[in-house]
Amino acid sequence: MSKRLFEAGLAVYGCAVIAFLILPIIVIIPMSFNAAPVFEVIPSQPSFSQYQRLFNSPEWLTVLWRSVEIAASAMVTSTIIGVLAALGTLRLGSRARSLFEAMLISPQIVPSVVIAASAYYVFALLGLIGSIAGIVIMHALIALPFVLILVQSRLQSINPDFAQASASLGAAPLQTFWLITMPQLRLALIGAAVLAFHVSFDEVVLSLFLSGARTKTLPVKLWDSIMFEVSPLLPAISALVILIPLLVIAPAIWLQRRSKANT
Amino acid sequence: MTRVVSPSTSKGLATRTKELASGQGRSSIGAGAGADVKVDRIEKRFGSHVAVQPTSFEVPAGKLVTLVGPSGSGKTTILKMIAGFEEPSGGCVLISGVDVTHIPAHKRNLGFVFQQYALFPHLTVAENVAYALKMRRVSRAEIRTRVSETLNLVRLDGLGERYPSQLSGGQQQRVAMARAIVFRPPLLLMDEPMSALDKRLRDEMQYEIRNLQQKLGITTIAVTHDQSEALVMSDVIVVLDRGAIEQSGPPQQVYKHPRSEFVATFLGESNILKGTVAFHEGKPWLAAGGVRRVPLVESDGFRDGDVVAYVVRPESITVASEKRDDAVTFVGRVVDTTFTGDAVRLRIDLGWSEPIVAKVLSRHGISLFQSGEEVAVSWSLADGTSIRC
Numbered sequence A: 001m002s003k004r005l006f007e008a009g010l011a012v013y014g015c016a017v018i019a020f021l022i023l024p025i026i027v028i029i030p031m032s033f034n035a036a037p038v039f040e041v042i043p044s045q046p047s048f049s050q051y052q053r054l055f056n057s058p059e060w061l062t063v064l065w066r067s068v069e070i071a072a073s074a075m076v077t078s079t080i081i082g083v084l085a086a087l088g089t090l091r092l093g094s095r096a097r098s099l100f101e102a103m104l105i106s107p108q109i110v111p112s113v114v115i116a117a118s119a120y121y122v123f124a125l126l127g128l129i130g131s132i133a134g135i136v137i138m139h140a141l142i143a144l145p146f147v148l149i150l151v152q153s154r155l156q157s158i159n160p161d162f163a164q165a166s167a168s169l170g171a172a173p174l175q176t177f178w179l180i181t182m183p184q185l186r187l188a189l190i191g192a193a194v195l196a197f198h199v200s201f202d203e204v205v206l207s208l209f210l211s212g213a214r215t216k217t218l219p220v221k222l223w224d225s226i227m228f229e230v231s232p233l234l235p236a237i238s239a240l241v242i243l244i245p246l247l248v249i250a251p252a253i254w255l256q257r258r259s260k261a262n263t
Numbered sequence B: 001m002t003r004v005v006s007p008s009t010s011k012g013l014a015t016r017t018k019e020l021a022s023g024q025g026r027s028s029i030g031a032g033a034g035a036d037v038k039v040d041r042i043e044k045r046f047g048s049h050v051a052v053q054p055t056s057f058e059v060p061a062g063k064l065v066t067l068v069g070p071s072g073s074g075k076t077t078i079l080k081m082i083a084g085f086e087e088p089s090g091g092c093v094l095i096s097g098v099d100v101t102h103i104p105a106h107k108r109n110l111g112f113v114f115q116q117y118a119l120f121p122h123l124t125v126a127e128n129v130a131y132a133l134k135m136r137r138v139s140r141a142e143i144r145t146r147v148s149e150t151l152n153l154v155r156l157d158g159l160g161e162r163y164p165s166q167l168s169g170g171q172q173q174r175v176a177m178a179r180a181i182v183f184r185p186p187l188l189l190m191d192e193p194m195s196a197l198d199k200r201l202r203d204e205m206q207y208e209i210r211n212l213q214q215k216l217g218i219t220t221i222a223v224t225h226d227q228s229e230a231l232v233m234s235d236v237i238v239v240l241d242r243g244a245i246e247q248s249g250p251p252q253q254v255y256k257h258p259r260s261e262f263v264a265t266f267l268g269e270s271n272i273l274k275g276t277v278a279f280h281e282g283k284p285w286l287a288a289g290g291v292r293r294v295p296l297v298e299s300d301g302f303r304d305g306d307v308v309a310y311v312v313r314p315e316s317i318t319v320a321s322e323k324r325d326d327a328v329t330f331v332g333r334v335v336d337t338t339f340t341g342d343a344v345r346l347r348i349d350l351g352w353s354e355p356i357v358a359k360v361l362s363r364h365g366i367s368l369f370q371s372g373e374e375v376a377v378s379w380s381l382a383d384g385t386s387i388r389c
Ligand SMILES: Nc1ncnc2c1ncn2[C@@H]1O[C@H](COP(=O)(O)OP(=O)(O)O)[C@@H](O)[C@H]1O
Pocket: B046, B049, B050, B051, B069, B070, B071, B072, B073, B074, B075, B076, B077, B078
């Protein structure tokens, strides 16, 4: 009996913690459907007006689109480099391998303020401050560890017999990679790409340092708005920042479900 | 098609490959396509660990050779060096007289059946089997007929659209075979092809693989740690231990005349009687405990005092109530009897060695002898083999 009580208490406690962590994120969504110029969890004048204003504001739309572009570019860059790095490191001897892995994973270990400060210094020399390319490069860099770890662990779990079987049947190494390795890597790749997109899309610190007046990303612009003007648009923008990565993740989850159902 | 084997190093093989792959010359899967293989002082070291000591053996065209040995004896490593998956530390491999040692695996044109089959999980059975033909740019129509022909050959008709995960172990094994022979390679390599099957299926597949191999005339090198599988399937067996060949030859010969205690005990069950050679009236005898026991074959060239292990198989031993004159005969006492289904195993104490094991056919499952009973144990001189230690 007391064990049951204890378990029930634990469940309530767990739910409370989760609610405490998640509620602030969720309340943003009802807040955004409010025509009143104040922040209210339960809207006093329910409407889509903030979204209408947002989508009629070229200023916000430009920033939103820029963020999507940057995130997509960073996603492609870090995925390609991450796959190549994963393939490469697996071929190294154990000592060289741990050295390279540590190096490639460091962008997620070193605090982003430190990375931002040093990137600022180097990019200033190269004239990359305020450029889209600079932001893409740094976002790809901090997304790389995720891609590397995901792809590498999948690669390691693929039976090495497959590659040998493919070779014995006459496939050159590159053919084996495309026909045998890639299809088995697909889900890990999609996961890695989605994660990379997400890392870039909501990254603030590096973008804050590296973006110029004309290359603000959505989170940076959001930051600016919070600092200088408390606009009733903010909940709507925040809701979008939450929703867009979800839109990217959904197809990935669907694909994963489908392929599981297949096998 | 020259990409299969570079023409400068191996014109013969390349031309043959082309013919075989494109289906010219032979319209249906036929016999006589086997290559002869020569493995010459091949060796493999992993760091300081010697996995395979310099090893040589030959496989005549169309024959099935089995490498047999305990786990870790280097069987897989040898097979992978022949296939080109492992670089040998020394020595070379010749296929149809062509040195392939430095040709990459994908240009060797060999079939390989993996221990765990390694069927591509994202491809259907038909796509798995078609894979090698696609690599050889065979036309789509021909791929279709060849795949169905081969699936038919391994009795998997109608399962082409399934995925490997939807098949039983035995069916997966057949797909692995089909995939490895569909392009009619002159050499087929199989790494413990039946170790994942249960005993009944394994016995069935042994005969099937053997039949298929003979029908296609494909030279085959198989690996197994199962001695009975090796004895059943092979033209020649090569017994390996700790990375070196212990003995090789036709199964009957190696079984009957093991040249070492290792071979005697690894291949089937053996009684090993230890002693020294003692001459009596000019003829060699095995003596144990200072007493002459077993007459030895003179032509073996023994010298007085040689230490010898005398081997006789349990099934060569006759157990009777009375002595026979024409054979080596001892009187002993039955220690215990074990019913094994088709036979009864008797352990008999001769008084001067470990109890000797005899296997006698059982009728109605009843042993003719009881423990404690006194019996006459005999075997013909020709059934004994002596190994000098
Ligand atoms: N990649 C490897 N690295 C180090 N040692 C290996 C490797 N592959 C095999 N070995 C060693 O070589 C020996 C022979 O292995 P293997 O050929 O797999 O034996 P078998 O197939 O007869 O069981 C074993 O001692 C094994 O541990």
